[in-house]
Amino acid sequence: MTTFGFIGTGHLGSMLVKQFVGSGAIQAERVLASNRTAEKVDLLAEATGIRSVSNRVVTELSDVIFICVRPLEVRDVLSDVTYLLNSQKLVVSVAGDVSLEKLQSFCPARLARAFPSMASLKLQGVTLLVFGDNTTAEDQRLIAGLFNAIGQAVEVEEKDFAVLADLTSSAPGYFAALMREFVLAAERRGISPELAERLVKQTLLGTALLLEEESFAGLIESVATIGGITEVGVKVIQREAPGMFDQLFQATEARHEQVRKKVDLIRKV
Ligand SMILES: NC(=O)c1ccc[n+]([C@@H]2O[C@H](COP(=O)([O-])OP(=O)(O)OC[C@H]3O[C@@H](n4cnc5c(N)ncnc54)[C@H](OP(=O)(O)O)[C@@H]3O)[C@@H](O)[C@H]2O)c1
Structure with a gap:
């Protein structure tokens, strides 16, 4: 045993x-x-x-x-x-x-x-x-x-650990931070943050379940019909988000590098 x-x-x-x-x-x-x-x-x-x-x-x-x-x-x-x-x-x-x-x-x-x-x-x-x-x-x-x-x-592979940890271990925090910005933008348009948070959380849960059987691209295609409202919003995200996520990976990689250097310097006294 x-x-x-x-x-x-x-x-x-x-x-x-x-x-x-x-x-x-x-x-x-x-x-x-x-x-x-x-x-x-x-x-x-x-x-x-x-x-x-x-x-x-x-x-x-x-x-x-x-x-x-x-x-x-x-x-x-x-x-x-x-x-x-x-x-x-x-x-x-x-x-x-x-x-x-x-x-x-x-x-x-x-x-x-x-x-x-x-x-x-x-x-x-x-x-x-x-x-x-x-x-x-x-x-x-x-x-x-x-x-x-x-x-x-x-x-x-160990060489991919840091990037993959952003996608897995850190991601719940990133998703929450993104959704909070979504809620705050709705609040700036007069919606109560409590209501907006409740609606977004429930929608996020439903979306996660849909994604069990669907790719991200497939879900975007089925929700963002051509010429519709969602398509306009998706295009804004596709324009703005790549730079944000590249910056996110750059920032976390710099932080990993700092920690690695400190780990290398530690000696048992
Ligand atoms: N949190 C996450 O989501 C997450 C995800 C993946 C990996 N990790 C990794 O998990 C590790 C712990 O993270 P954490 O968030 O759990 O940190 P944490 O809450 O600060 O826990 C660290 C624990 O280690 C204890 N400790 C420190 N020195 C010790 C010693 N000499 N002997 C016995 N216990 C000792 C601390 O005791 P005290 O009660 O005295 O402070 C504390 O309870 C980190 O290396 C992190 O990279 C964390």
């Missing part, structure tokens, strides 16, 4: 524990978790039935260890428990901008990276996965199976 450990139970770590246990993908008694601020993991343990322990105990007793701390904290967390890590253990890091190569330089375990989405709170969305050369086919099946239980797991 595999034992699963989670180091870091902030937003993402606690979501993963709750959803893996809640969906039945992992039994609560097979889960150990730790967090710098112990009260946080104690509350999670109370709510889910998992065990709250220290980083050392998580590492010692778990076969699969999810590292759910921020990118600049990964090296310190792993360095403190390196002596307990070996090729018998699988470490799955969810930290952005800490490459497999970097992880391998201070972690003698089998390694994978996962980049989940908060949409897994609704058992939807995508988790990006990349596996180290030292993982086995069984590791890959196990990890993909876990994330498929709380959304959709997609294995990708």
Whole structure:
């Protein structure tokens, strides 16, 4: 029986524990978790039935260890428990901008990276996965199976991670920001923001369901009939949005580069 450990139970770590246990993908008694601020993991343990322990105990007793701390904290967390890590253990890091190569330089375990989405709170969305050369086919099946239980797991190339994370993990925030601008524009035309938000949210949910069977281009074609009102609006978006999305990718890539440089500079004291 595999034992699963989670180091870091902030937003993402606690979501993963709750959803893996809640969906039945992992039994609560097979889960150990730790967090710098112990009260946080104690509350999670109370709510889910998992065990709250220290980083050392998580590492010692778990076969699969999810590292759910921020990118600049990964090296310190792993360095403190390196002596307990070996090729018998699988470490799955969810930290952005800490490459497999970097992880391998201070972690003698089998390694994978996962980049989940908060949409897994609704058992939807995508988790990006990349596996180290030292993982086995069984590791890959196990990890993909876990994330498929709380959304959709997609294995990708590590070089594409940052752009793909914009499309998956960050996208709920981008979609919400875009829709909020839509609502605010309606408000500037005298519509109450509460009404506009309610209508847009419901329409967004319906649109997502239509897209289960339809491409973006196909949906545009069926809604924006030639010569109609929607076509005029679609043309405005097609004129204005490319520059905005190119700027978005440029801005996030610059931010990734800053974090990568900081990660490279970190040394264990
Ligand atoms: N949030 C997302 O949507 C998302 C999506 C994909 C990937 N990620 C990745 O997930 C990671 C965590 O993000 P987050 O949003 O969950 O951040 P967060 O809410 O700040 O959680 C980080 C957690 O790590 C704990 N921690 C820090 N140092 C520790 C240590 N030495 N030992 C044990 N626990 C320690 C913190 O404890 P304290 O309670 O003491 O602060 C905190 O609870 C990041 O690397 C991020 O790139 C996040």
